[in-house]
Amino acid sequence: MPEQGSSPVDVTTSPLLEDVAHGFLGRAGGLSKGIYAGLNVGLGSDDDREAILENRQRAKAVVLSGSQLVTLHQVHSADVVTVTEPFALDARPHADAMVTGSPGLLLGILTADCVPVLFHDPVAQIVGAAHAGWKGAIGGVTDNTITAMEKLGASRDDIACAIGPCIAQHSYEVDAGFQKRFVGDDPENFQYFAAGQPNHFQFDIESYVADRLARVGIVKIDKLGLDTYAYEDRYFSYRRSCHRGEAGYGRQISLIGLKA
DSSP: OOSTTSSOOOEEOOGGGTTSEEEEEOSTTOOBOGGGOBOOOOTTSSSOHHHHHHHHHHHHHHHHTTOEEEOOBOOSOOOEEEOSSOOOGGGOOBOSEEEEOOTTEEEEEEESSSEEEEEEETTTTEEEEEEEOHHHHHHTHHHHHHHHHHHTTOOTTTOEEEEOSBOOGGGOEEEHHHHHHHHHHOGGGGGGEEEOSTTEEEEOHHHHHHHHHHHTTOOEEEEOOOBTTTOTTTOOOHHHHHHTTOSOOOOEEEEEEOOO
């Protein structure tokens, strides 16, 4: 990593969301040090709190300056919150997705291998953001986000979705019990598992999430195909940190918001 704070913030955008302020941020450009080096925005980490708060301000500034950042206490659920005003940091709802039609609010989803999904209906001017770990994904967090957007006036015919940096299939080994859980939920889910070591499989969570979006009528879907585990210089990874026996791990943020 470059000296902390010396590099620009790493922002990846999707052409499907080019008409709305958004970005999938990496770890470059922050103040955190050590195992959290870079733009760690995870309040649940043991990183220096002042560094985390400054990192969040930097993230906000590069995507939608002057906005109010809104994040959740993510719990790997399928629960969605409709946001009309910011939450205090100590009063963040326990949920894993947000939707809003209010300009000036910047929705932020934190990940470190799980799947961040950003949503936009350019006709109704409604946005959403979801954190889809495997529990939330199989539980229907993306389905529920679309439903919540529709309650605000969005149409799934108009919604575009972008799937940001997450752990890739070749990096995501799971055991037979994990595979059985998904196939038991839907036999068609067998297609997302490639053979791995004995009694293990490689799970393609990015394609699983994309296909769930497609099955409920979303036709504009962008898969960025960026592997958080493999690209150490760009992204934090929970699994990589676990494999190294590190004491903690950083989180990156994915952002979307309507200009005021």
